[in-house]
Structure formats: structure tokens, C-alpha cells
Amino acid sequence: MNQTIKDLFSFIQAAKTPFHAVAEAKKLLLEAGFAALNEADEWNLLPGHAYFTDRNGSALIAFRLPENEPDGFQIVASHSDSPSFKIKENAELASDVYVRLNVEPYGGMICSSWFDRPLSVAGRVLVKTETGVETRLISFDKDLLMIPNVAIHMNRSVNSGYAYNMAVDMMPLFGDGNAKGAFKKLVAEEAGCAADDILGNDLFLYNRMPGTEWGEANEFISAPRLDDLECAFSSLSALISADNPRSVAVAAILDNEEVGSGTKQGADSDFLPSVLHRVAAALGKEADFTRMTANSFMVSADNAHAVHPNHPEYADPTHRPAMNGGIVIKFNANQKYTTDGVSNALFEILCKRACVPYQFFANRSDLPGGSTLGNISNTHVSMNTVDIGLPQLAMHSAYETAGAKDPDFLIAALKEVFLASVKAKGNGSYTLL
Ligand code: CO
Numbered sequence: 001m002n003q004t005i006k007d008l009f010s011f012i013q014a015a016k017t018p019f020h021a022v023a024e025a026k027k028l029l030l031e032a033g034f035a036a037l038n039e040a041d042e043w044n045l046l047p048g049h050a051y052f053t054d055r056n057g058s059a060l061i062a063f064r065l066p067e068n069e070p071d072g073f074q075i076v077a078s079h080s081d082s083p084s085f086k087i088k089e090n091a092e093l094a095s096d097v098y099v100r101l102n103v104e105p106y107g108g109m110i111c112s113s114w115f116d117r118p119l120s121v122a123g124r125v126l127v128k129t130e131t132g133v134e135t136r137l138i139s140f141d142k143d144l145l146m147i148p149n150v151a152i153h154m155n156r157s158v159n160s161g162y163a164y165n166m167a168v169d170m171m172p173l174f175g176d177g178n179a180k181g182a183f184k185k186l187v188a189e190e191a192g193c194a195a196d197d198i199l200g201n202d203l204f205l206y207n208r209m210p211g212t213e214w215g216e217a218n219e220f221i222s223a224p225r226l227d228d229l230e231c232a233f234s235s236l237s238a239l240i241s242a243d244n245p246r247s248v249a250v251a252a253i254l255d256n257e258e259v260g261s262g263t264k265q266g267a268d269s270d271f272l273p274s275v276l277h278r279v280a281a282a283l284g285k286e287a288d289f290t291r292m293t294a295n296s297f298m299v300s301a302d303n304a305h306a307v308h309p310n311h312p313e314y315a316d317p318t319h320r321p322a323m324n325g326g327i328v329i330k331f332n333a334n335q336k337y338t339t340d341g342v343s344n345a346l347f348e349i350l351c352k353r354a355c356v357p358y359q360f361f362a363n364r365s366d367l368p369g370g371s372t373l374g375n376i377s378n379t380h381v382s383m384n385t386v387d388i389g390l391p392q393l394a395m396h397s398a399y400e401t402a403g404a405k406d407p408d409f410l411i412a413a414l415k416e417v418f419l420a421s422v423k424a425k426g427n428g429s430y431t432l433l
Contacts, residue, residue: 001213004237004407005221009211011233012223016122016139016206018058018080018255021229023137025060025236025253026052032240034062039274045282053275057124057135058255059265061275062236064418066245070283071421071433072295073276075250076238076414077267077377078231078302079257082224083107083396085114085170087121087203091183093171099179100171101145103205107258111164113397114207118143119172123203125191133199138190143208145172172205207398219324219404226400228257230390231301234407238414246433247296248279249418257302257373267373273381297346297422298385299414300338300374303402304328304361306391319362321391323403326357327413330387337387338374342430347386349432350416356409359391370395384422384430 011028015021026036029052037043037053045051045065052062058080085103093100101121122139147170152158164170175182187203188195211223235251242249252275256266265271280289307320315321321328329344330337339347351358363369374387390410392402423431 001218002404002408004411005211005213005404007237008221008230008233008407009223012225012229013210015080015225015229017084017124017204019124019137019202020122020139021080021232021253022054022058022060025062025232026054028236028240029062043278043282045279047283055271056255056265059253059271061250061252061272062239063248063250063275063279064239064242064244065248065279065283068245070248070285070292071246071423072248072292072297073250073383074244074247074418074420074422075252075272075296075298075383076235076417077252077254077272077298077300077373078235079228079267079373080232080253080255081107081258082227082229083109083258085109085172085205087123087205092174092180094180095177097177098173099175099177099182101174101183103171105166105170106204108396110394110397111170113394113399114170114205115147115149117146117398118208119145119147119205120208121145121187121203122206123201125187125193125198125203126200127191127193128197128199136191136193138187138203139206140186140190145174145205147172209399213404220401221404222399222401224399226392226402227303227395228301228389230303230392230402230407231410234410235301235414237411238418242415242418244419244421246421250276254373254377261373261376267377268380270380272377276381293381293383294424295422296383297343297417297420298374298377298383299347299417300372300377300385300387301410301414302372302387302389303392303395304330304389305395306393306403308393314364314367316362316364319360321359321361323391323393323401324405325359325391325403326406326409327351328359328361328389328391330389331360331362332369335375336369336371338378338385339387342428343384343386346384346422346430346432347388350420351413354409354412354416356413358413
């Protein structure tokens with residue numbers, strides 16, 4: 001297994017929830033010499049230094065300031081969240097013989113992939129303090145739950161298109177009849193506090209299965225949450241190793257993409273523009289902010305669909321991304337993807353600089369396809385943006401599959417994004433330094 005895949009798997013393993021993804025990202029950034037900033041404090045930013053800040057503990061923006069006066073921003077945006085099940089406030093569903101947890105879906109998952117596999121619980125707990133509350137991240141490092149299938153003898157239709165009911169089929173089993181009242185106690189124990197001192201929580205199920213490399217020549221990788229932790233991890237790796245003398249390099253890992261981005265820490269918020277404005281102000285460029293965004297470039301990085309081995313008919317006849325075939329540039333006439341002729345051209349140049357392969361994706365014209373965060377972010381801070389991702393199978397399964405060679409391609413290309421500077425000439429021509 002190459003070092004990139006090892007590091008990717010260890011990031012994914014740690015990033016069980018968006019809160020844990022941000023905590024792990026902070027750890028990597030601190031090790032790389034980035035300094036932490038609190039949104040609520042005054043920022044004293046120095047040219048040539050690198051920083052990060054978070055919002056809600058579940059979204060993070062890291063940036064590196066150039067030594068010189070900046071031309072603009074070079075941004076890579078991805079998301080920290082993945083489809084899962086959120087545990088409700090009154091968590092226990094008890095009967096005579098069983099205690100289950102009462103969960104509701106977060107995002108659009110493939111339900112069948114969550115059955116008959118060891119699951120556990122992770123998230124954040126708000127603990128009462130003398131003066132207010134304190135956030136503590138918890139994750140149970142044990143097989144704690146299972147969502148059992150109904151035996152085929154009792155559900156003969158399960159192989160011919162079963163409609164899963166979120167309020168009936170998806171409740172994970174937590175214990176036998178003796179487990180009544182145990183869940184809150186377990187959470188308190190894990191958080192290191194008294195059960196009565198827990199004033200709030202955001203807890204999710206997570207798949208216990210670690211990442212694996214497989215296939216005839218180990219050409220495939222499978223892991224939970226590849227969408228979109230593969231892109232989030234790659235953006236951090238690239239930012240850590242890229243020192244741009246002319247532009248502000250920014251990696252934004254935003255939350256709640258899977259539920260439409262419309263939260264204070266999502267792409268449909270003021271988080272990214274507010275950080276960019278504060279950076280511009282600190283560099284004495286606030287009056288030039290619009291000039292900076294005109295000379296900026298953004299990559300909206302969210303995984304893409306590889307052509308499916310058993311269902312190639314779902315892929316467009318002339319857009320059939322292959323795993324290990326390189327970065328996927330996504331197009332959509334209705335601008336669910338931001339890519340246009342300009343942003344595609346600029347990104348192709350950067351891929352060529354990195355010597356990495358790239359391929360194109362568009363939906364079949366009779367399939368609606370998905371959406372992502374690039375176009376939403378552009379309504380708050382607008383700049384030339386390209387939508388890309390790595391090709392994968394089984395998007396939104398609890399265990400997704402991608403190519404083992406592609407993460408290195410993405411890191412190399414994103415490094416070129418962070419090292420570049422775009423100058424808009426105003427006549428449809430651009431200079432790419
Ligand atoms: Co995604």
C-alpha cells in the first residue's frame with residue numbers, strides 16, 4: 001500500500017463524523033506549522049504564514065498567505081459530511097427483549113449497505129461547566145450496534161426491490177432487555193462526565209469497517225466516506241506542501257453538503273466569504289476585494305461517478321470515467337456543476353503542469369444527476385470555478401470504492417492549483433502564472 005493510501009485511510013478512520021474530520025484536519029495542519037484562529041477573536045495575520053479556523057467544529061478553512069501582495073485567491077472546496085444516521089434526543093427504543101436506538105437519516109444513503117455490519121457511535125457532546133458549556137468529541141471504539149436484516153423466509157421480496165421504511169427498518173439494535181437506560185450512561189462515561197451534565201449532543205452512526213486495498217493488482221480501494229473525505233484529505237495534503245508567492249491558497253472543508261449546504265457552516269453561508277474578507281483586510285487589500293476575486297480560481301472538489309461494471313448503461317455514451325483514469329472534470333448544462341469553458345481550460349492547464357491524467361463527466365441527458373457545493377458557494381463569493389472529483393463506485397453506500405492511483409493524481413493537481421495565480425485580462429483571456 002503506498003503512503004498516500006495509508007495516510008488517506010488513517011484520515012478516514014479518524015474522521016468518523018464532520019466534527020472528527022475537522023479535528024483530524026487541525027491535527028495535520030498544526031503538525032505542518034499552521035496556526036489556529038478563532039472566528040470570535042481579532043486576527044493578526046502575517047504575510048508568509050499559514051492559518052486555519054473552523055466554524056461549529058465541523059467546517060474548516062485553512063489558508064496560506066503569500067510573502068508578497070496577493071493577486072487573488074486559489075481555493076479548493078470540499079465537504080466534511082457523509083450520509084449517516086443521527087441519533088435522536090430520546091435515544092432508546094425499548095421493548096421486553098431489545099433496546100434499539102431511535103435514529104433518523106442524515107442525507108441520502110443507500111440503506112441496504114448499512115445492514116448486517118458492525119456499527120458504532122461518534123459525535124460531540126455538550127457538557128455543563130461552571131460558566132457555560134464545553135464541547136467534547138466522543139467515539140466508541142468498539143462494535144456497538146447492528147441493523148439486522150429480516151430473514152429471507154419472512155421477507156421474500158427483499159431481492160426484488162424492497163422499500164426500506166426509515167422509521168421501521170433502519171433502527172440499530174443496541175442491547176437486550178437489560179440494556180434499558182444504558183445508552184446515556186455509556187455516552188457520559190465516554191465523555192468523562194456525569195449523565196446529568198450532558199446538555200446536548202450530535203451523535204451519528206458510523207461504519208466500523210476500515211479501508212482496504214483490493215483487486216488483481218490492488219488497483220482499487222474501498223472505505224467508508226470516500227465521498228468526500230478523499231477530496232478533503234487531498235486538498236489538505238496539497239495545501240501543506242504548496243507555497244504560493246503571489247496568491248492566497250485556501251482549502252475549505254465545508255459541512256452539510258449532503259443536506260443542501262444551507263447551514264451556518266455550509267457552502268450556503270457567509271463562512272467562506274467572511275474568511276476571505278478578513279484575509280484581504282489583514283493584508284490591506286479590503287478595498288481591492290472584488291479585484292482579488294476577479295483574479296481568483298476555485299476548485300469545487302467532490303467525488304464523481306465512475307462507469308459501473310454491471311450497469312454501464314447509466315453512464316453517458318461519451319462520458320465514461322474510469323477509476324485510476326485520473327481527475328474527473330464535471331459538466332452540467334444547467335450549472336449544477338460550475339464548470340464552463342473558461343474554468344475547464346484553466347484546470348486542464350494545471351493538470352498538464354502536474355502531469356496527471358483527467359477525464360470528463362456529464363450525466364446521461366435523461367438522468368438528472370446530483371449536485372454539489374461549487375454553484376452554491378458562488379452565490380456568496382463568485383469567481384471562476386471548476387467542478388471536479390475522483391471517480392468512484394457506490395456513492396453514498398456505507399462502503400464506497402475508488403481507484404488506488406487517483407488520490408496521488410488529485411494531490412499533484414491541487415498542488416498546482418495552490419501554486420498558480422490567475423489574472424483576468426477582461427477580454428476573455430487569462431494569464432496563468
Ligand atoms: Co459529495
